[in-house]
Amino acid sequence: MRPARVLFTIPSLDGGGAERVLVTLLTHLDRARVTPHLALVDARGVHLEKIPADVPVTALGGRGPLAFWRLLRLIWRMRPDVVFSSLTFYNTLVLLLKPLAPRGVRFIVRENSQPSIHLPTMPYGWLRWRLYPPAHRRADAIVCQSPAMVDEVAAVGVDPERLVCIPNPLDIDAIRAGAPRPDPYADPHPRLVAAGRLVPVKGYDLLLDAFATVAAKRPDATLHLLGEGPEAAALKAQAARLNVAHRVRFHGFVADPLPWFEHADLFVMSSRYEGFPNVTLEAMATGTPVVSFDYPGGSPVVDGVNGWKVPPGDTAALAARILQALDGPRPTPDALAASIERHRVARVVAEFEALLTGP
Template sequence: MPARPRLLVVEGALRDNGGLRISHDFAFRWTREGHRVRFLVLEAVADGPGVFTPEPELDVVFASPRPGRFRRTAPRILAETFGQVRRADVVVSGSEVGYQLLFGWLATRVLRKRFVMLVQSRLPDAVAAWTPGRLRPLLSFVHRRVDAAVCVSPGLVPDVLAAGVPAERIHVARVGIDSDEVLRRAGRDGGPERGSRPRIVAVGRLARQKGFDVLLDAFARARGAGLDAELVVVGEGEEREALEAQAAELGVADRVHLPGHVPDAQTIIAGADLFVLSSRYEGLGLVLLEALAHGVPVIATDCPTGPRHVLDDGRHGELVPVEDADALGRAIRRHFERPQDRRGGGVPSQQRARTFDQAAAAEDLAAYLESLASTG
């Protein structure tokens, strides 16, 4: 029996976010199943809130051992990337943007290895949000020349095709969660965390993409119409001060809580009376799946591309237009004032979450990578 291909997963830094969690989970599951896997992290970051801790079983290598200015560390990072790619058969970039994509692709072209791009967000949005203008032509050049693009949801495929990736090089991985593990984590530390009032919960990086400014506006409108509830937004990011100022200006600061980064938000999600995803765009939306796994009712923006896919065209939660605070506010009020009109929640939502099985996704993707290596 031929040896399994050596897999190298490349990430930019261990900053806790949904994209990193997906790439890490794949690498960890492959390791546990006996695949030869290494997880290469390009930049070291200082310890503190928001830093992700990999599983101890995972073989993690840092291209730069200490935090430092990228201009100074880049030569070392590039050299280490070449060294690690030399030992691999297939290289997987954990993102569709960033230096992990550029350095990883360059090394595979020189060393004649297979290169896979994990697409976790819409390409136009990701490029606009995370890539300086001077690097965008280079990024587009690389996108067209990957050996494979693995999309975490079907809705991401059109943008990948538009970027010039041939259809035969595109694979969709039905990324999901481990529902049993999510429920187990919610049972720790005293179980679900509940508020003294009906509680609305949102989770994500405090960044423009997540649309928390729209959510605050919607919440204020619902409060103004008589809703007696509180809003908890879990996460940290560059929009914190702006969101705090907005809550004060809207007169809802006493009902809005921003607890910052929480290593595991499952007890908070499980205790919610309503979960809201207000994003302007999402590749998939793992937090939606986590809310469904707990049986929590969901309202989400109908943003490109994940929520409609996760909620099965609105059968397992209400979809509202993107950036429409009035529509979102009405949906929030309707949830509490007319329980008979709610969509989603309970056992059907939990069953829906289980159709997104991360173990099955990892097995399917490993088989795809093996087939790719065999044709290299």
């Protein structure tokens, strides 16, 4: 039996969880089962150089309808067995192409967040949310990251038989093989670290509010933010207003955050919403526990086992839990290791291969 021809598509390969997951899949898929091709609206991003050399990359170019017209032409030219899309609203637009595509091409999408929470926050959110149900009912399969996400997508009328729960893959062995890594910090312990784009959804303003409380009781603590984005100036101004600017480090984009995770005392997740934050898995794989808001879409954090969860948006609870975590018992290395085994890359990729090569 020949390998399944799969056309993967995503807007770009900028830094983000969905992009990292896609790179992991393209790297580890068995070429005897799947022949991948990648189509990008914009062929840029920090992960572009990580695409395996045997994966052809097509830059669609253009914006709006032009990019999707070019994607449709590529589908007709390639006639793949599967079109596989990532990112929630991009998935909606790709699925709208299905009636125009050759018969027999399966459309599979992977959701990266809960649509009812994510879509309304975007420009023209009401329209995006109106388009979501009819478009996603066309999918041959929808990959969700958690049971909560499965329930939400089913609630908009998608056939539950088409919903598949596959967790995010994590190359645990590669992460552990790199340890111990050099310590990148100039500050002594305790160190708190967070990573992600400096955008409102990541909730760094909430984290700074919580850290101000932490710093008042632990003046030796420092907070390290790995990422860049449009909120940088506002966050620096907020840190100054809170009188913690001398304890907060803005490191900008960091190509390899693993040393920062490994040598931190805690990883803190303060997003206003998340699908299933892969970055917390990476922190756990380096042996660092996580303090996180509790997201309705699902979280790898098991309270008291590999970290701690607090109610979403509750900065007082976040500060209190950080202080307790710094001074109290920590999760054991065995508990941290066991909690991420379900995400081992070979196991997860095998599930994707079964889906991509199925009927």
